[in-house]
Amino acid sequence: MEGSVPPEPWWCTMRVLIQLRPSPDVVAAVADPDVTATTADVADGLPGVVLDPSFTPVAVPRPVPAAAGGDPLSLNQSLTFSLSADDASVMVRGEISDDELSTRVTLLPTLRNDVVGVFADPVIESNLTCGGDAPVGDWHDVERLLHVAELHAEGLDGSGVALAVLDTGINAAHVARHLGRDLLLDKDRSWNPDGVTGRPGEFEVNHGTMCAFDTLIAAPRATLIDIPVLLSQRPGGSALDGLLSDAVAAFAHLRTVLEAQPAETRSLVISNSWGSFSPRWDFPVGHPGNYSDNPAHPFNLIVASLEQAGADVLFAAGNCGRDCRDGRCAYPDRPIAGANSHPGVLSIGGVDTAGHRVGYSSQGPGRLALRKPDICSYTHFSGSKAFGAGEPDSGTSAACPVAAGLVAAIRTRWPVSALSPAQLRTLLRRTADDRSDIGFDYDYGYGVTDTLGVLASLRRRATRVA
Template identity: 45%
Template sequence: MQSAALRLLEGSISPTVEFQEHCQRLMPEGFTLDFPPVVVPIGTGEIFDEAEIERIDLRLLMHPETSKKFLVAGSIEVDDDGEIPEEFFADPPVQPHLTCGTSRSIGNNVDVQTRLDTTTLRLNGLDGSGVAIAIVDTGIYAPHLEKALGFAFRKDGANSWTPSTVATPAFWHRLGHGTMSAYDAVLVAPQATLLDYAALLGRVDHSAQVTLAPMIVAYSKLLYSWKTSANPSIRAPALVISNSWGIYHPSLDFPANHPGRFIDNPNHPFRGLVWILARIARADAVFAAGNCGVNCPAPPCLRRTAGAINGAAAYPEVLTVGGCDTNYGLVGYSSRGPAIAGMPNPQKPDLVAYTHFLGSTAAGRNRPDTGTSASCPVAAGSIAAIRTRLPPLNASPAVLNNALRQSAHPFPPGGWNPNYGHGVIRPVAAARLLGLIP
């Protein structure tokens, strides 16, 4: 297991016959190993108490050579009335958070920058310089992104990741959702360095939807390249991870009450990776709330709008972002809270950011950047801007997220509400609260 996981994290996918035979001996009868193989170290597979965080040696816990447990991706056939073995965890289909919004754009990129006051951010040295933003999405097409931005953005192809089933290299993927997400992040943090993590292209074959497994690999690779390796290759002092994807409906997951279920399970191994990145490695993870809002739910929601903020978007360690337009109106497709029952913090979304504006034109001429897929990277860019002068060692993601919630413009006043969360994001106000701006 150790050698297979290390090969995966260092870029090789070649499984040995011995490894495949070893997996078959360990797994229940009928288990079929995915190819290319997914073998990811998960440490002990547990969430630690807060008091233990300072004593954890991250390299000892999560390095492939010393990890106590590993996730291995595969499949097993179960009869319609059969039970899924309890040692299995769900690997449900996940999708980009596309939107049903067909209305014309409300405002444009300049309006977004004006609302966020990026001029004040820039004048105070908060432009994302030195900060890495990992766009975990469908991949980025750099030529269009540079044309839309009007300048050559900073990118790190060496530390980006493309699934082995995809032929195109980093920053040369098909124009679409990932390019939009990248544009919306750079709009706020123009000097940040992008990492292109095209995990949403990581299907086992081209007839199947992408599942959670490539996301697990992506997060494990980010952790290894930034903190776990003896010689981390991502040299940035701060890492922000933008995630405009999720699971739309419970029918895509394991049955209710199965211990391996994803959408309402705080003990799923993916949360363990997110927890370690946020609480120990101190990376900022931002997730889209989803597009199952009561006024205009996206078709894959199957009209289910209650408990629509689920899975990773419901984790307390992440900043969960809904969407509003540049006139502060909540967009009809933005998923409302509270989060799905069973998660530690029902008060999701945390806040909302701007969407449905004319920006990247990645979806076509005069087509807006839409969905919480756009508001998520806008918030990620805001965090990257603040991180320019706020190293994670000085303020953890929890501290920064709390400052963003406290400084958000409330709609209406009076604390958290299920529509806007704590309000509309205000990065300048957050930076002032943190002592970065007079």
Template identity: 45%
Template sequence: MRRVLIVMENEDALVESASDSASLQVDDETGDIDVEAYGYESTRSIASASKQAAELPANMMIDDTYPAVPIGDGKSDQGFAAVEPSESANFVVRAVVPEEIAMEGYVNGKPVYSDIDIAAFPICPGDPAHGDADDVRTLHNMAAVHARGHRGDRVAVAIMDTGISAAHLTGLGLPNSAVDRSVLWNPIEMIVRQGRAIPAGGHPAGHGTMCAFDALIAAPEARLLDYPIISQMGGAGGSSIMAGALSDALKAYSDLEAFWSVSFGPNRQNYDSLVVNNSWGVYHPDWDFAEGHPGRYIDNPDHPFNQRVASLAARNVDIVFAAGNCGSECPASKCHGVVTHSIRGANAHHDVLTLAGVDVSGGRIGYSSEGPPIPGMGADEKPDLACATHFQGSNVGGFPDSGTSAACPVAAGCVAALRSGMPQNTLASSAMFDALRQTTQEAQAGSDWNPQNGFGIVDMDAAANHLGI
């Protein structure tokens, strides 16, 4: 059976149905609609009262829950008077018909029109922001966790990105101490090329600053480690060109682990836990070696970078990756239309938490990469979870905080806040991620993993309760 629309000529039953629906009666006190006046009353049934309906085939059912809609004579230059129910020449009526009638396209010599399902368009690149940081806190149920004192204290969040502008964060009212300036890392080639190192937090405001801001939404007392693995250079027309190499990320991870081991954590004077945010990846397979090459990155757990990720995760460092921006509805241009298996490389690593993006109402973001991930990385269910993106946040460049790039640090902040109550020496990284997967509203309702949002939207309070903090 198929839902369709048909056009009928003016008759009393249709006029009455349309008139009733046009004059809804609303209770002033409760706001409730008087359903009896909404065309549902059996005495006003189109199916039983309309002569035209009586002439329709027996296996065609008029939908009496849908009032007749006056459309006048169907001409574009008709005035409003022509669609007054009593004056309207024609009415649209909804019906359910067998497939063969729908396919034939006509019933009693009159056309049958499709009545397909429609949905709101998902948010796409370039769309305006939806909501703000307060809405993000609400979506992820952060208030109760913050009230219990879990705000990221003694947790470091490494932002592996384009560098952080501490001045920009301070301008947004965040504390000057948000960036740990004692941990300095620059790509050595940059030091050699420029002859100087850029201090932690001393970078221009850009993508990395957005990630920094978003991590602090859930973990306002966490401190940020600035790892500028991707260059941010001025482009034509004021745009930014961002580019990096996997070898830089490998070196940064190696140095991060070494620093973590010997100088600033864990259980030393500064930190008990480390969360690593990665809002980057490979947009297209052509960026990598060809499929089947033993040194390929995107589907090869033996690639040195993927080995490095496994090594760090084994030490209970929580590593969070963005799923990517190659969602099927409106992929980023750099995806060049490749939207399948678009969660690749370390972003699809078994040991990391992979984040899809949703809007602050929990709705689909059309550019958020969908699962399943690229085969070969040992994980069949990526993304793992979803967090908010495309909201008014850091205001870098006047743009929304967007991409799965923003969802990723929102999640990293959630993990950091939980870690302040459950440090990494007390809980394995895999157990922390399991707690987050098992406590989404979707998971609690019994839903399985799905390709868009994984196990669902992060619920910080439910995760904290699950962990007993």
């Protein structure tokens, strides 16, 4: 249910390897390269385990002390390895439901005396893209992967859709130069936090310019609203950070933008490629003033109320992925915090143009809602050149506006009156290209956005409505 933290889904599972010691004739069959043994031959019906029948059982040799009288339990000695039917064991693969994992792992060897052990079977990925790596493809690859031509063929190009970029401000001339086309930026509906003096579309080229560029890949006719919320003027602040209270004020401004639109054509997409890296700036979890884990914090409330009023709110999941986290990440675990993990927003993880999760993309569970990130979009490609000619548009900072552009494109013909923000989020999750074995996972969420799936679903919906 939207608006509350959902329970852990029953279908979340953990992949496991199960080591068995079946009868010697079965071990011999598995070890014999001329015989094809199946999982069912080795381990039919392990209670609570969904075995993977596509996995061919593997014989595991037994370590044997090389010297007579050696300790049979020690691996810290000279060993030989025996694949004889009396010594070897067999490995099969399966999944155990998360909610009964510890019970099953403990009980399996006691219920079945052929089970030697149960081990984690983590996803292994080689050469994940990390910060500092060269771009993987360019923004035309992203255009192709997003099926922008197909979107535009159906009139979905962002025309008439307001797309707010809350960031460090936009340099419109830079965006237009690198896109090779003009862009629409609404100065009247743009807004500066107190003390920020720059003019909409005329800020220095930086992070916000990258985000603006990336929104326009899928939605070139969207109307940008420039909200430089990260240009703090407070004492002690750096050039590129802000305070959450500035974001509260920005969202309050965006409510006036949304409510000024006619109800039947209302749409507002809000792209947020920022967050709080450290619990040091927050009250502790459990304190009534806490932000990271507290749905009653004023910013989390205003996010909820704006979503309820019809805004599509997207947040970057963050760059605290376990494989190569940003050096600023200070949460010891569960780095998708505060509004970035809000149940009413889309939390966007990052994949490169090869479709692989970038190593820095934050993994769930989220702090406000567990099932985060929601979906993934593209990052780490050569695009805006906001950070220099050879530098990629990177971070989940780039993935979020790429996804926001897709949402804005959809909104061209599907305003909130026809498709609520909650329905649109469901559509994007349901059609996402699943990258795990079964459904949702904490690396990719529901998967990578799939434009063709979205279009097919919208066509079916249009037929039903007609």
